[in-house]
Amino acid sequence: MTPDPQPPTSHRPPASRTRRKALAGGIATVAVLAGAGLLGGQPWANAASSITFDTGAGVTFAVNTTNGNLTSLKHDGTELTAAGQAAGQFESGWSSATVTGKTFNNGASILISATNASIGVTQYYFARKNDNTIYMATDITKALNPGEARFITRLKSSLLTSSPVAARTAGTTSTVEGSDVFAFADGQTASKFYSSQRLIAQAPFGASGNGHGAYIVPGNVDMASGGPFFRDIEVNDTGTAVNITHYMFSGHQQTEALRLGLHGPYALALTDGESPAPRSMDFLSAYLPGLLSDARRGGVSGTAGGTWNGLRATVALAGPNGQYWGQVKSGRFVIGHVKPGTYTATLYAGELAVGTTRTVTVTAGATTSLAMTGSVPAAGTLFQLGTFDGTPAGFLNADKIETMHPSDSRMSAWRSSGYSVSNGAAKFPMAEFKSVNSPMALNFTLSSVPAAGVRLRIATTSSFAGGRPAVTIGSYSSPASASPAPADLDSRNVTRGTWRGVNTTYTFTVPAGALKAGTNTLSISTISGSSGATFLSPNFIFDALALDPA
Structure with a gap:
């Protein structure tokens, strides 16, 4: 789609305007600007309080001209916006913004810009006739405080009844931690964090029900942070609203800084319930300032x-x-x-x-x-638990941690009287918590003692509050120098449904004198200068453990 060669018509509502009624399809509109390039049937209207646009494909929306929020979102005439909430906004919304509208192709498409100069953010909304999608982008020119960047839409949970089950916090009876992880009476947990996908595999996400569907189509995530395996909050049904969030940046186990510039485009697509297909948004480079084709x-x-x-x-x-x-x-x-x-x-x-x-x-x-x-590390020749792949896959509870809190009643027990290499990784917990299951004793067998002793590698994917492993075997206790403090991401990890952090391998050289032929016991402890209760105590997540002759 190519924009009209004529300059776009710009519309900035004046601070005050004498209101006058005009009928448009049976709907009263207010103070339409002259020369706006209207199509028959008035596909958009610009008033002192809002800019509205009707795509003609079942989607009508309105942007507040005072603060730049999406204040109304209708699908086939039904208002989807949750009561008392915004249909869409950057972060928690602004009290004021400079809002302008431009039409293209004789009013067949519109670009709305909302700028908050004090924080250096412009939110763009683009829509066109015969397309049930609001395309968006967010230009961030300054560091943010607090350091998050997200677009969030809050819609009626009474209409959109189908969404990720693990992230439905409606009906929970107690708080597990913070103000974002909750539990039901049966001990099962739910959180907004338990709906995430890795960026490399992220598909459109949202909610549906009663003949309506609302989905974020991620589009370009090139200005996000954290790399291909980063994940963040997507969908959360609180009972009051279904919150659907496109994260551009957060401090949730973040390994990179915020990237300044134009984030997106991304889109909010409305359907009859089905999930939309991913799509190219390259055409928006003809409309969005700063978007490279x-x-x-x-x-x-x-x-x-x-x-x-x-x-x-x-x-x-x-x-x-x-x-x-x-x-x-x-x-x-x-x-x-x-x-x-x-x-x-x-x-x-x-x-x-x-x-x-x-x-x-x-x-x-x-x-x-x-x-x-590049090659993965060599496998342990005396024993190995797990795979050197940067994930805890294969360890106990790793198959549940993306959608459950560690305290969830469906989790297997995190502590046992002892573990054995012969039972495999599936019987060994994916994480060790200082106040829950530290130390853990792991038995292994040596047919003979290597003359120079052994080398033990413990690979981890993430840590919290400085947690890292220290070990003892027989008379050997690892020195502090073998367990340097890990990178501090200043964020919860495993309780938020992620193992992704900074991969770190700790290597311990155990002398032959501390070993014996037959059964040996490796004790792994979590050490840290910090403390905490239960699953918020210092911890680390296992990637793999491997033992070789030194």
Whole structure:
């Protein structure tokens, strides 16, 4: 779709205006500006209190001209907005904003801009005839306080009755932690955090019911932070409203800083209930200030090699101008739609960075060649639990942690009198908590004692409150130098349904004198200078444990 060659008509409602009624399809509108380029049937109206637009495809919405909030969202004539809430807003909304509207193609499409200059944010809304979608983007020019950036829509839970079950907090009877994890009378838990998807696999998400569906279509996430495996809140039915959130940045186990610039585009699509298909939003570069078209971007392609033990490999780019990734197939990868700039390239096997990072420069209209190599760590030859893949997959409770709090009644017990390597990772907890299950005793057998002792590797995916492992075997106790403090992300991790943090491997060299032929016991403790209660005590998450001759 190409914009009208004529300059767009700009509309800024005056501070005050004499109201006058005009009938439009049986609806009273107020003070329509002259020269607005209306189509027959008045597809949009601009009044002192709001700018409204009717797509003609069953979607009508209104943007408040005082604060830039979406104040009304109708599907097939039914108001979806939750009572007393905004149909959409940046963060928790603003008290004031500079709001303008521009029409294109003789009024067949509209771009609404809401700017809060004090915090340096502009929220864009774009819609067009015969499309049941509101396309959006958010331009962030300053560091934010608090440091979150999200667009959230709050809709009627009485209408949109189908949403992710694990994130439905309506009907819970007690608070588990903070003000965001709750429990039902039967001990099952729910939280807004338990509806997340990894960015690399993120599909449209939302809620549906009674012939209506409202979904966020993620679009471009190149200006988000955290890399391909980062995840954040998406959908939460509180009973009062269904909150559907597009996160651009948060401090939830975040490993990168906020990227300044235009975030998106992304979209809010209304349907008869079905989930919409992902779609290209490149056409919006003709309308959104600062959005580069695909023709003004570049790409990276090349080869990737190494030993990955059957894990899916990904090449990811990260830099001030954005983040991008592509999966490796038959030893090759392609990453497209990349903004010009310089990036650090990382090869992942699963979610574990392997090999050496590379620096690559992308130019507009060109594809840069790149070769990446890297292999997963060698498996333990005396024993191994788990897989070196940057996740706790295979460990006890790892299959539940994305959608349940560790205290959930459906979780297996986190503490036992002892564990054995012979029982495998499935019987060994995915995480150790200082106040819950530390220390843990793991029995293993040596047919003979290696002359130089053994090397123990404990790979972790995340930590909380400085938690990290220390070990004892026989007469050996690991020195403090073997357990340096991990990166401090200043955020809850496993209780929020994520293991994604900074992968860290701790290596311990145990002398032969501390070992014996036959059964040995490895005791793993969580150490930290901090303290906490139960699952909010210092902790770390296992990726793998491996033992080899030193």
